[in-house]
Amino acid sequence: MAKHGLLGGLVKFTVAAAAVSGICYLFRDDIKTSKTYQKYEVDEKISKAKNVVKDKTATIKDKAKDTTATIKEKAAAIKEKAPWSKATDEDIADDEIILDGETADRDYVSLDSEKVAEAAEEVKEAAADAAAEIKDAAETVFNN
Structure with missing residues (x-):
């Protein structure tokens, strides 16, 4: 049972990370021109x-x-x-x-x-x- 929970959590994390990466890729130009990105x-x-x-x-x-x-x-x-x-x-x-x-x-x-x-x-x-x-x-x- 613990393996299923761990595997399920790993899959959820991977999907979430892929979604965030995809969104960042789509908006990469906006992110690079943002004040925060340039400030740091x-x-x-x-x-x-x-x-x-x-x-x-x-x-x-x-x-x-x-x-x-x-x-x-x-x-x-x-x-x-x-x-x-x-x-x-x-x-x-x-x-x-x-x-x-x-x-x-x-x-x-x-x-x-x-x-x-x-x-x-x-x-x-x-x-x-x-x-x-x-x-x-x-x-x-x-x-x-």
Whole structure:
């Protein structure tokens, strides 16, 4: 029963919004020439909001590209520093893999957990900065 009430309310709201939009479209010229519309400089505010959003979006895209490049560089640096070594049969011991009766050779990698944690923290900080800038841009647009 609750779903029907919610769906009915949603349909009523959608129809009402469409009706209001249609009426505004029909009288758009009269609305734009009205004193109230001109008093609040609606067109200028919309234009400014669009420009702010475009600027912030471009800045965020640039920062995202820089962050991605930094992450790739740090990942490559960590990978280069990782001491790769061929495992011996003694190293395999309990977790040995046997394929067709033979023990498979495996490569083991030791990573410096501090460097990995630092790289992850830098990525987290960059993402948080980008999110804060998006939030600020959105607040600026909605407040103006």
